[in-house]
Amino acid sequence: xxxxxxxQETDLPTPPPAPGTSRPGxxxxxxxxxxxxxxxxxxxEHGYPGLTVEYVAEHSGIHKTTLYRRWGNLExxxxxxxxxxxxxxxxxxxxxxxxxxxxxxxxxxxxxxxxPAAAAAPTAFVAAAFQSERAADALNAFYAxxxxxxxxxxxxxxSRHELDRRTDxxxxxxxxxxxxxxxxxxxxxxxxxxxxAQSADAALAAARAGVFxxxxxxA
Amino acid sequence: xxxxxxxQETDLPTPPPAPGTSRPGxxxxxxxxxxxxxxxxxxxEHGYPGLTVEYVAEHSGIHKTTLYRRWGNLExxxxxxxxxxxxxxxxxxxxxxxxxxxxxxxxxxxxxxxxPAAAAAPTAFVAAAFQSERAADALNAFYAxxxxxxxxxxxxxxSRHELDRRTDxxxxxxxxxxxxxxxxxxxxxxxxxxxxAQSADAALAAARAGVFxxxxxxA
Numbered sequence: 001x002x003x004x005x006x007x008q009e010t011d012l013p014t015p016p017p018a019p020g021t022s023r024p025g026x027x028x029x030x031x032x033x034x035x036x037x038x039x040x041x042x043x044x045e046h047g048y049p050g051l052t053v054e055y056v057a058e059h060s061g062i063h064k065t066t067l068y069r070r071w072g073n074l075e076x077x078x079x080x081x082x083x084x085x086x087x088x089x090x091x092x093x094x095x096x097x098x099x100x101x102x103x104x105x106x107x108x109x110x111x112x113x114x115x116p117a118a119a120a121a122p123t124a125f126v127a128a129a130f131q132s133e134r135a136a137d138a139l140n141a142f143y144a145x146x147x148x149x150x151x152x153x154x155x156x157x158x159s160r161h162e163l164d165r166r167t168d169x170x171x172x173x174x175x176x177x178x179x180x181x182x183x184x185x186x187x188x189x190x191x192x193x194x195x196x197a198q199s200a201d202a203a204l205a206a207a208r209a210g211v212f213x214x215x216x217x218x219a
Numbered sequence: 220x221x222x223x224x225x226x227q228e229t230d231l232p233t234p235p236p237a238p239g240t241s242r243p244g245x246x247x248x249x250x251x252x253x254x255x256x257x258x259x260x261x262x263x264e265h266g267y268p269g270l271t272v273e274y275v276a277e278h279s280g281i282h283k284t285t286l287y288r289r290w291g292n293l294e295x296x297x298x299x300x301x302x303x304x305x306x307x308x309x310x311x312x313x314x315x316x317x318x319x320x321x322x323x324x325x326x327x328x329x330x331x332x333x334x335p336a337a338a339a340a341p342t343a344f345v346a347a348a349f350q351s352e353r354a355a356d357a358l359n360a361f362y363a364x365x366x367x368x369x370x371x372x373x374x375x376x377x378s379r380h381e382l383d384r385r386t387d388x389x390x391x392x393x394x395x396x397x398x399x400x401x402x403x404x405x406x407x408x409x410x411x412x413x414x415x416a417q418s419a420d421a422a423l424a425a426a427r428a429g430v431f432x433x434x435x436x437x438a
Contacts, residue, residue, distance in 0.1 A: 047350055049268030126405055127349035130342070131266055140407040147406075174406075175398055175421055179390075181405050182397035186345055187366075188359040198430060202394055205428035206421035215413075 032084060034060040035067065039081040043124035048078065048131045075134045082125055082138040092150045098157035102176050102204055105150065106196035110180055113191065119184075126185050147173050166213040175203035175212070251303060253279040254286065258300040262343035267297065267350045294353045301344055301357040311369045317376035321395050321423055324369065325415035329399055332410065338403075345404055366392050385432040394422035394431070 038059035042051040053074055057064040071077045093104030113119040129136040147170050154169035179199040183189040206212060257278035261270040272293055276283040290296045312323030332338040348355040366389055373388035398418040402408040425431060 047268070049266070049350070123349070127346070129405075129407060130346035130349065131268070136407045139405070143406040144408075171398075171417065174401060175418075178397035178401035179394055182393060182400050186348075186358070186400050186404055187362040187393075188348060188355045189363075194434075198390065199394075201428075202422070202425035202430045205425040205430050209420075209424035209428075211417060211421045211424050 036081040044120040048128035079138040102200035106200040110196040263339040267347035298357040321419035325419040329415040390431040
């Protein structure tokens with residue numbers, strides 16, 4: 001549910017070529033990953049306002065003219081780093097029950113923010129979105145895709161007759177995550193495993209009560 | 220639930236004196252409000268990274284040396300603007316039923332972000348908290364106080380026998396708001412009255428299912 005894998009995953013399955021080039025995989029992929037790592041380090045160290053193309057060039061070892069040619073500008077670099085974070089192979093938990101899946105989803109999300117180093121990159125992306133429209137759009141796309149991947153949790157629950165088939169999967173998974181993100185990014189309150197379990201249970205209770213049933217189909 | 224009143228409310232009930240002065244109300248209060256307005260305008264126009272004490276001096280008509288003497292630095296100015304936003308007379312809705320109160324809370328929160336001008340100030344505070352520890356602490360205090368004011372909703376519901384007395388009011392009101400704030404500030408998705416009602420109903424269903432019951436007392 002976070003962009004943190006971006007800083008850890010170096011064995012990305014052949015990402016599509018970066019904008020402005022058609023050369024697949026290999027050196028291009030390594031260049032893109034190096035640039036992404038430099039962008040993340042810079043965002044974490046200086047925030048979006050303090051990040052410069054010069055910084056990314058210095059820390060990636062890629063020449064500034066290459067960065068400008070392939071990514072356009074600083075916003076392009078940040079957006080591509082987010083796009084790349086979304087190209088990982090993350091799949092939601094599959095525990096055999098809806099309650100287990102939702103709890104595991106909340107727990108792994110909460111756990112991923114316990115390590116300040118791992119939390120830094122996703123936090124920097126959320127912060128950058130306040131200063132850059134393009135970063136905001138990329139963040140929107142990143143989370144839309146993450147939540148779409150979670151829809152399988154609901155599909156499995158429906159097939160196990162645990163949930164009404166009219167359940168809006170997107171609303172349900174967002175409900176699981178939102179109490180955690182509220183505290184992490186807005187109210188600046190601590191989160192823990194107990195809160196994660198409560199968030200999952202609250203979303204589950206609401207789903208069972210039919211709150212997330214699609215109004216179009218339930219009408 | 221937002222800092223937006225800060226830009227609208229000019230008739231604040233004698234706020235406490237600003238730090239570094241003991242002169243109550245009157246001219247001090249007007250100075251503080253003028254400085255607060257300039258801080259908000261600056262945050263909205265330039266964001267925290269672009270805001271300067273010079274800007275606040277120019278737009279408030281208060282001399283720079285006075286600003287430094289009384290607020291210390293830029294962080295002090297932002298923190299005091301947030302403190303002042305929290306000194307309004309906002310009280311949560313009182314509709315006569317728990318469902319009505321929670322829905323009204325969600326609806327008024329969502330509605331307050333429909334007007335981009337009104338949404339700008341709270342958004343700027345949330346953004347500033349990513350760049351300033353002191354702003355983050357002030358935002359935490361602001362929301363803690365807002366949520367504490369909402370606890371009366373739960374107290375009334377308990378007295379009407381609508382809710383278990385073990386219900387954790389803080390958890391419940393945060394659950395009402397969090398799906399809205401997730402979309403506003405993180406995933407950058409649209410919100411509307413339908414989502415607000417759904418968020419309130421989801422929190423209510425979870426509360427009725429006992430999900431927010433305090434574990435200490437329910438043990």
